[in-house]
Amino acid sequence: MKFRIEHDTMGEVSVPADRYWGAQTQRSFENFPIGEEKMPADLIRAFAVLKQACAAANCRLGKLDETRAGLIQSVCRDILAGKLEGHFPLSVWQTGSGTQTNMNVNEVVANYGNAQAGEKLLHPNDHVNMSQSSNDTFPTALHIAAVTAVQERLLPAMDTMLACLRKLETENMDLVKTGRTHLQDATPITFGQEISGWRSMVEHARDMVIASLDALYELALGGTAVGTGLNAPAGFGEAAAEEAAKLTGLPFRTAPNKFHSLTAKDALVFSHGALKALAANLMKIANDVRWLASGPRCGLGEIFIPENEPGSSIMPGKVNPTQCEALTMVAVQVMANDTVMGIAASQGNFELNVYMPVMALNYLQSVRLLADGMNSFVQRCLSGVAANREKMSEYLDRSLMTVTALTPIVGYENGAKIAKKAHKENISLKEAAVALGLFTPEAFDEAFHPEKMV
Numbered sequence: 001m002k003f004r005i006e007h008d009t010m011g012e013v014s015v016p017a018d019r020y021w022g023a024q025t026q027r028s029f030e031n032f033p034i035g036e037e038k039m040p041a042d043l044i045r046a047f048a049v050l051k052q053a054c055a056a057a058n059c060r061l062g063k064l065d066e067t068r069a070g071l072i073q074s075v076c077r078d079i080l081a082g083k084l085e086g087h088f089p090l091s092v093w094q095t096g097s098g099t100q101t102n103m104n105v106n107e108v109v110a111n112y113g114n115a116q117a118g119e120k121l122l123h124p125n126d127h128v129n130m131s132q133s134s135n136d137t138f139p140t141a142l143h144i145a146a147v148t149a150v151q152e153r154l155l156p157a158m159d160t161m162l163a164c165l166r167k168l169e170t171e172n173m174d175l176v177k178t179g180r181t182h183l184q185d186a187t188p189i190t191f192g193q194e195i196s197g198w199r200s201m202v203e204h205a206r207d208m209v210i211a212s213l214d215a216l217y218e219l220a221l222g223g224t225a226v227g228t229g230l231n232a233p234a235g236f237g238e239a240a241a242e243e244a245a246k247l248t249g250l251p252f253r254t255a256p257n258k259f260h261s262l263t264a265k266d267a268l269v270f271s272h273g274a275l276k277a278l279a280a281n282l283m284k285i286a287n288d289v290r291w292l293a294s295g296p297r298c299g300l301g302e303i304f305i306p307e308n309e310p311g312s313s314i315m316p317g318k319v320n321p322t323q324c325e326a327l328t329m330v331a332v333q334v335m336a337n338d339t340v341m342g343i344a345a346s347q348g349n350f351e352l353n354v355y356m357p358v359m360a361l362n363y364l365q366s367v368r369l370l371a372d373g374m375n376s377f378v379q380r381c382l383s384g385v386a387a388n389r390e391k392m393s394e395y396l397d398r399s400l401m402t403v404t405a406l407t408p409i410v411g412y413e414n415g416a417k418i419a420k421k422a423h424k425e426n427i428s429l430k431e432a433a434v435a436l437g438l439f440t441p442e443a444f445d446e447a448f449h450p451e452k453m454v
Contacts, residue, residue, distance in 0.1 A: 020087050020115070022107035022124060028100035034093035039101050039357065040364045044088045046145035047105040048079040050137060050221065051128060053243035058130050061233045068127050071113045084108060092361045096354025098138035102129070131232040131240075135262055135352055136223040140244075142360050143216045146271065147250055149364055150209060153371040157378075158206045158278075164378050165199040168192075168385060176451050177302065177392040178399045185401045188453045191387055198285045205278035212274040215267035217251050219244060223258030226351040265345035265353050268363055272341045275366045279334035282374065286328050289381065290321035301391050306384035323381035330373035337362040402450040403429050409447055410438050 003014040008023035015026045055072040058064035078084055087108045094100050106124035113122045122128060129137075173192030180186050221244075222237020224230050229237070237254035245252045255261035295301035311320030340362045344355035396402070400419040406429075407415040414436070422432035430448070433439040439447070 019089075020084065020108045020111040021089070021104055022111060024100060024103040024124075025090065025107050028090050028094055028104070032091045032094045032100075034091050037092040037361055039088060039090050039092060039104075040145070040360060041085075041088075042145045042149050042364050043101070043141055043360050044105065045080055046141040046148065047102070047137070048076040049144055049244060049247050050140050050219075050240070051105060051109060052076040052247055053240045054130065054132055054137075054221065055128075056243040057236055057239035058233075060239055061236060063233055064127065064130055068121055071117055071121060072109055072128055075109045075113045075116070078112070079105075079108075084112060087112075092357045094357060096356060096358075097134050097352060098141075098356050098360075099134035101357070102132075102134040102137050131224070131236050132221065133224040135225050136220040136258065138356050139220040139261060139265075139353075142268070142356060142363075143219060144244065144248070144252070145360065146268065146363050146367070147213055147216045147252075148248065149367040150213060150271075151250065154209065154275075154367050155206065157371040157374040158202055158209075161374050161378050161382070162199060162202050162206070164382050165195060165202065168382070169195040169199055172387055175387055175389065175392065176396060176454055177387075178395045178401075185395075185399045187401050187404050188396060188399070188450050190454050191392070193454065194288075198288070201281035201285065202278075205274065205281050208274040208277055209271070212267075212271035216271055217253055218255040218261060218267065219252050220255055220258060220261035222254055223262050227257075227259035227262050229258065259351065263348040263351055263353050265341075265348065265356070265359060268359055269341050269345045272338050272363055272366060275363075275370060276335055276338040278370060279331040279366075282370070282377075283328050283331040286324040286331070286377065289385065290324040293321055293324075300395075302388050302395070304384075304386045304388055305381050308380055321381070323377050327373045327377045330369045333369055334366045337366045396450060399450075400429065402448070402453065405448055405450060405453050406433070406439075414438055 002017040004017045005012050006015045006023040006026065007013065008027075010023075010027070013023040013026045015021065015023065052073045055064060055069040055076075059066055059069035088101075088104055090101050090104050103124065106128040109128045110122040110124040114120050169192045171192070172195060173190055175191040176188050177191050177194075178185055179189035179194075219237070219241045221240040222229055222232055224232050237258070241252050241254040244250075289303070289305065292300055292303045293305045305321060305323075307319040308322060310318070311322070312318040341359055344359045344362075345353065347353060347355045400423055403415045403419045403422075406418065410418075410433075417436055418429055418432045418438065421427070421436060422429050425432070427435075430439075430441065430444050433444050434441055
C-alpha cells in the first residue's frame with residue numbers, strides 16, 4: 001500500500017495514498033481499534049448536509065467566499081450521492097463528542113475539494129469547519145440523521161403496515177370468533193375488531209413518533225464549543241438552520257438555548273421512547289399472529305400464515321412463524337437500545353455530553369431495524385394472513401364464556417353454574433342450562449345468540 005504524509009498540530013502522520021482523510025482521522029483510526037461498529041452512514045450523510053448548510057450560511061454572512069463555499073457544497077453533494085464511500089472509516093467507540101468524525105468529514109471535504117479544484121483552496125479547520133465546533137456539529141448531525149431516518153424509512157414502513165391492517169380489518173369485520181383474556185376463553189369478538197386493535201396500536205405509535213420529532217428539529221449549530229457561540233458570527237445559528245431546512249425540506253430551526261442543546265440529549269431519549277413504544281406494540285402484534293397461527297393440528301390454528309421456508313433440520317414438513325420471530329427479536333433489540341439511550345443521555349457533564357456516538361449508533365439502528373422488520377413482516381407474513389373460518393366457528397361453539405349472554409336473565413351465579421357444569425361434564429351450555437332447570441330448550445334458543453355479543 002502506498003502512503004502520503006499528512007500533518008496536524010501534533011506532527012506528521014502516514015495516510016493511505018488512495019484515501020482523502022487526513023492526519024486526525026488516521027490517528028483516530030489507529031487509536032481506537034475497538035469493535036466492528038463504524039459511524040453510521042446516515043450520520044455521515046447528515047454531516048454532509050450540515051457542512052453544506054454551514055458553508056452557505058458563512059457565505060451569506062460574509063465569512064466565506066463564494067468559490068470556497070461552492071466547492072464545499074459540491075463535495076458534500078458527492079458524499080450524499082455515495083461517491084466517497086470508504087473514506088469514513090472511524091469506529092463508534094472513539095471520543096464521546098464525536099470530534100474525530102467531525103474532523104474526518106472536514107478532512108475528506110477539504111482534500112477531495114482541493115483535488116477537484118486542482119489547487120489548495122480548502123483547509124479542514126479554517127474553511128470546512130468555519131464557525132463550528134465538533135461540540136455543536138455532532139449533535140446537529142445526530143438530530144438531522146434521526147429525523148431524516150424516521151421520515152424516510154420508518155414512517156413509510158408504518159404506513160405500509162397500516163394499509164395492510166386496514167385491508168385485513170375490513171375483510172374480517174363480520175367474522176365472529178372467540179375472544180381471549182389472560183390466555184383464557186372470553187366473550188366473542190369479530191376478527192376484524194381484533195385486527196382493529198392492532199391497527200390502532202400502530203396508528204397511536206405513529207402519532208407518538210411524529211410528536212417526538214419536534215424537539216429534534218432544533219439544531220445546536222451556532223453554539224460552537226460550550227454554547228456561547230465563540231468564533232461564530234451573529235445570526236450564524238439561524239442562517240445555518242435555515243439552510244439545513246432548505247436542503248432537506250424539513251422544518252429545522254436553531255435551538256433557542258445552545259447550552260441545553262450541547263449537553264442535554266433529552267430530545268433523543270424522548271423520541272427513542274416513541275420507538276420503544278412502537279417496538280412494544282409490534283411485539284404484541286407479532287406474538288398474537290404466531291399464537292393464532294399455532295398448530296397446524298395441535299395449536300389454536302385460527303389463522304393461516306404464509307409458509308416461507310422449512311422450519312426444522314430434523315422434523316420433516318415443519319413450518320415455523322419465522323417472520324414473527326424476526327420482528328419480536330427486533331423489538332427486543334430496540335428495547336435494549338432504549339436503555340442505552342437513557343443511560344448515555346444522563347451523562348452530560350457541565351457543558352457537553354460525551355456519549356453521543358453510542359447514541360447515534362443505537363437510535364439509527366432502532367429506526368432501521370423497525371423499518372426493515374415491519375416491511376419484511378408485512379410483505380412475507382401479514383399480507384398473507386387468512387382466517388381459518390372453520391376453526392373459529394368450532395371454538396366459538398365450544399366456548400363456555402358465551403354464557404355471559406345469559407347472565408342478564410339468570411344472574412351471574414347461575415351463569416357460573418351453567419358454565420361449570422358444562423365444563424365438568426363436557427356438555428354444551430344448552431344441555432347444562434336445561435339440566436339445571438334454568439331454561440327450557442326453547443327459551444335457551446331464544447335467549448342465546450353469541451353472534452350478537454360483539
